[in-house]
Amino acid sequence: EIVMTQSPATLSVSPGERATLSCRASQSVSNNLAWYQQKPGQPPRLLIYGASTRATGIPARFSGSGSGIEFTLTISSLQSEDFAVYFCQHYNNWPPETFGQGTKVEIK
Amino acid sequence: QLLLQESGPGLVKPSETLSLTCTVSDDSLNRNNYYWGWIRQPPGKGLEWIGSLYYTGTTYSNPSLSSRVTMSVDTSKNHFSLHLRSVSAADTAVYYCARQSVTTIFGLLRRGWFDAWGQGTVVTVSS
Numbered sequence: 001e002i003v004m005t006q007s008p009a010t011l012s013v014s015p016g017e018r019a020t021l022s023c024r025a026s027q028s029v030s031n032n033l034a035w036y037q038q039k040p041g042q043p044p045r046l047l048i049y050g051a052s053t054r055a056t057g058i059p060a061r062f063s064g065s066g067s068g069i070e071f072t073l074t075i076s077s078l079q080s081e082d083f084a085v086y087f088c089q090h091y092n093n094w095p096p097e098t099f100g101q102g103t104k105v106e107i108k
Numbered sequence: 109q110l111l112l113q114e115s116g117p118g119l120v121k122p123s124e125t126l127s128l129t130c131t132v133s134d135d136s137l138n139r140n141n142y143y144w145g146w147i148r149q150p151p152g153k154g155l156e157w158i159g160s161l162y163y164t165g166t167t168y169s170n171p172s173l174s175s176r177v178t179m180s181v182d183t184s185k186n187h188f189s190l191h192l193r194s195v196s197a198a199d200t201a202v203y204y205c206a207r208q209s210v211t212t213i214f215g216l217l218r219r220g221w222f223d224a225w226g227q228g229t230v231v232t233v234s235s
Contacts, residue, residue: 001171032213034221043204043225044155050211055223087155091220092213096170099155 002026004088006100012108019075021103023088028068032092035064035073038102039084047086048073075105083107110134112205112226120199120233126192130205130226137163137183143208143219144181146190148201149228156201160208160219161188168219195233202228 003026013019023033031051036044046055048064051071061076075082088100116128128146136142145160159169161179169177173192181188192199204225211220 030213032211032220036222043206043228044222045225046221046223049209049221049223089155089221091211091218094219095157095159095168096172097157097219099157101154 001096002029002090002093002098004090004098004100006086006088006103008103009101010104010106012106013078014108015080016077017108019078019082019105021073021075021086021105023066023071023073023100025069025071025090025092027093029090029092031067032090033064033066033071034089034091035062036087036089037082037084038087044087078105110136110207110224112207112224114203114205114226114229116203116229116231118230118232120195120231121235122196122233123194126190126195126199126203126231126233128190128203128205128229128231129187130189131185131187132207133186135183135186136207137181137186137188139163141210143168143210144188145206145208145219145222146179147204147206147222148199149204150198150201158190158192158203197233200231200233202230204228 035048038044111133143160146158161167176193178191206222207224209220
C-alpha cells in the first residue's frame, strides 16, 4: 500500500496570502495524484487531478505541481471560502487508492 | 449536474451488516467511462477508500476490508450498493458514494480520481 503523507497538519494563513501544501508518497505515483477540498459538513470537492490539471470550475488561484513522490498544492491568494481541509489521493498502483491525512488551512 | 444520494440506516448493531445504496440522478451508471466508489470518513479523521465497481458488476475493494465487503450495481434502477458485514464500532463513519473517473496509465484503462460525491450518510455502529 502506498502511504500518502501531508504536511503541515495545520497551516495558518492570512487572507490574501499564499498557501503551500505538501503531499509526499511512500513510492512514486508518477503524476497520478488528485487534490480535494473539504469544508465542515460537506463532501470533498475535486480540485486537481493529474497532479496539475484543475477540475471544472476550479479557480485559477489553485494550482498543483510535482511528480514522483513530492507534490504541492498552492493557493495563490487565499479567499475566505478557501479555509478548509485539503486531502491528496493517489491513483497509481492499487488497490487501494489512498488518501493523505489532510492539511487544515485556518485563518491566521 | 450529476447528483448522487446515499441512503440506508443510520444505526447498525455490532456484528450485523451495514447496507447502503447510492442513487445516481442520470443513466451514467450504464456508461463505460466511469467507476463508482464508496469512501468513508470516521469522525474527525481522514478518508478511506472502501471499494469501487464498474457497470459490468466487476468490483475492487480495499484489501483491509475486502473480506467483509460486497458491492453490486443495478443499472435499471440507477443505483449501486454496499454491504459491509460483521461491523464494529470502528466502522462508525460518514459513508460517501462517488463517481470515479477512468484514466489511462501505461496505456491501460485504470481507476482515477473522484469527481462527484454524494452528501454522505452518517452510520453509527452501536448496540
